[in-house]
Amino acid sequence: MLFNSIDFAVFLPIVFLLYWLLANKSLKLQNALIVLASYVFYGWWDWRFLSLILFSTLVDYTIGIKLKSEKNQTKRKILLWTSICVNLGFLGFFKYANFFLDNFTAAFSFFGSEIATHSLDIILPVGISFYTFQTLSYTIDVYKQKLEPTNDFIVFSAFVSFFPQLVAGPIERATNLLPQFYKKRTFELSKAVDGMRQILWGLFKKIVIADSCAELANQIFNNSAEMNGSTLVLGALFFTFQIYGDFSGYSDIAIGTSRLFGFNLMQNFKFPYFSRDIAEFWRRWHMSLSTWFRDYLYIPLGGSRGGTWMKVRNTFLIFIVSGFWHGANWTFIVWGTLHAIYFLPLLLTNKNRNNLEIVAQGNYLPTARELLQMLSTFTLTVFAWIIFRANDITHAFHYISEIFSASILEAPKLTDSKEAIITMLLVFIFIFIEWLGRESQFALEHLGLKWKRPLRHALYYTIIIALFWYNGKEQQFIYFQF
Amino acid sequence: MKKFAAKILKFSIPALLFILISFTYYHISKTKVEAKLTAFSAHAVLLMGDSQIQRLHGDSISQGAKNLASSGEHYYFTYQKLNALIQNKNHRIDTLILGVSIHNFAPVYNRLFNLNFAEGKKSLKRYLYFLPIFDDAGFITTFDKVLKPLISGIYAAPDFGGFYESTNSNPNEEIINKAFNMHFSIKQEEAKFSHSQRDYLYKIDRLCSENNIDLILVSTPYHFDYKEKIDRKYFDFFSKSLKKLKHRRHLNFIEDPIAPRFMSDANHLNKLGAQKYSRIIGKELKAEKRDILHR
Secondary structure (H helix, E strand, O other), X not given: OOOOOHHHHHHHHHHHHHHHHHHHHOHHHXXXXXXXXXXXXXXXXXXHHHHHHXXXXXXXXXXXXXXXXXXXXXXXXXXXXXXXXXXXXXXXHHHHHHHHHHHHHHHHHHOOXXXXXXXXXXXXXXXXXXXXXXXXXXXXXXXXXXXOOOOOHHHHHHHHHOHHHOOOXXXXXXXXXXXXXOOOOOOOXXXXXXXXXXXXXXXXXXXXXXXXXXXXXXXXXXXXXXXXXXXXXXXXXXXXXXHHHHHHHHXXXXXXXXXXXXXXXXXXXXXXHHOOOHHHHHHHOOHXXXXXXXXXXXXXXXXXXXXXHHHHHHHHHHHHHHHHXXXXXXXXXXXXXXXXXXXXXXXXOOOOOOOOOOOOOOOOOOOHHHHHHHHHXXXXXXXXXXXXXXXXXXXXXXXXXXXXXXXXXXOOOOOOHHHHHHHHHHHHHHHHHHHXXXXXXXXXXXXXXXXXXXXXXXXXXHHHHHHHHHOOOOOOOHHHHO | OHHHXXXXXXXXXXXXXXXXXXXXXXXXXXXXXXXXXXXXXXXOEEEEOOHHHHOOOHHHHOOOOEEOOOOOOOHHHHHHHHHHHOOOOOOOOXXXXXXXXXXXXXXXXXXXXXXXXXXXXXXXXXXXXXXXXXXXXXXXXXXXXXXXXXXXXXXXXXXXOOOOOOOOOOOOHHHHXXXXXXXXXXXXXXXXXXXXXXXXXXXXXXXXXXXXXXXXXXXXXXXXXXXXXXXXXXXXXXXXXXXXXXXXXXXXXXXXXXXXXXXXXXXXXXXXXXXXXXXXHHHHHHHHOHHHHOO
């Protein structure tokens, strides 16, 4: 079920009413309803893959309990690796099998021996990368004795399958989300209203910004061979806002929906395009994934504590793995590597933690230096998105080559320039609102709260009208495919 | 929880009011549309179809004939319009002159009948007042993507169609290519032919038979360069599709060697061309259907 569908618009109020009017009598009922609703939510897409979630839940639930009682360190390690192998095995099969098969064949062919292989006809289960990482974090935390395993199967099932964040995150930590299932949720007006506002803003990001940009970005990327350099730059910019609006929009809807049910999810995006360096960008972009890799991969590998070689190795490793997490394509690996190259100079000169606070805190405008820093970071990010969006490395190479050709000086050529201008205007309005709200959790959190009610409601209605106006362009969320 | 419900309700008041106003507006407009359709159904001869037929002079074909053709009209909408017209039990329609052309089965017509495409959404806006909202025809299958065209359709003037005249002539290559690309450009995943067009053409035929309406098919000429560009498979599909309508008279001028001065673009007659062909069609009909045309 998609957040931006009529199905969800019907599903959400029904579950909400059942949750607060019927299930609020007991904690068990509340949790059971969440599990049921989550399975319906996921099964709406393809019920067959519910078995995967159920299996993953059963494995990690059982391993969690066994890890608690098991004192033998070797046996504990075996249990941990069983969980890792099962979860990553599923992920590897569904997501990467064809990639490895194709590259294996290509490698053989490169060395002169042809082998006949056929790509497997595999459907990628929606959200598998997200819930796999979530359950893994539970087992690892239990193994490291940072977390008490749960004995309540319903609670654990609710944690794994919690519908607002099941298919595209934020990838929650067991230490944050699991304890929330143990406390009976009581309805909080301010939290619910805040949740509604965040859902509204998330929908705006997805439907108005991302989907409008998607049409133009797809048009340009799909016909890049016929486009001049300036049009290709526009294509890259449209994709930059498409991916941000799409993914952070989803996160906002997920967090807002969770608030309606009395849950607090972690923030996933903190205005990343206002970052002053790449290190800051990564502290603000898809935070639940980057912190996951930091805590479960980078730090266990030694992090930045060791010598220069270890720093370099770990940095490349975490960025490449992070790129590969996005999909089985060399473009993602190169994208990750490029970010490692961006990041490394900051790490080696100890400047990677220079910009911890949001830019121009307490001020309306940034300084000239901050503006320049933001623009250069943004340019580097846009450049990397070209590789991320390209169909393959050759496509990315041609795309970038054309940008750096004389045709960049020509005027952009688009089939519908009116649409492009309107979309650019929308993006400017969007950036402006995001800038105003950059010190909040989400741009609309405090915007207009001090205004008189009619004016505030007028703002919300403007957003709702925009949603209706732009509804129906594109439906799928980009991160569903990851 | 009560406070939250009250807040939501209060916030929703303008939206509810808007829905109520739209609903009322729709019903008032629907009544007006029905009245207009009743008036049109008093004409004995109707011209329907898409922009080719829209260029023809009704009066030159038959005194008092009404042209209700409209640009880019999928037969589904022609069918629904005709259906709405004959709802008037006292209608006087006895002849329907329907445009059929090779490009009518081109991929673009699939888009006009599919709400996933901008063309389909535009169709919904244009023809909303002629459509059964909960139809089983496969057009409005979901309200998910259609809220905007649905709402704008309520407030937009319905497309009854009507005569259209152009004084352009001698179309150049660019104009011809533009029309060709619009009709025949196709994405890999799209179907090559519009089967839904053919289905609704047959449905129009059945509807006419059931209501004793004489259906006459007319194919107006194409610019030579445009015709040359069209793949033979579309000619074949066109001929095959029309085989099932053998019992109907088909006035086919596609192969006419027409001079460019009679064409406003690749596939439309201009004012001169329309005058010429309306007279020809009128004469043809007169010869065979003297009794009807002199009514």
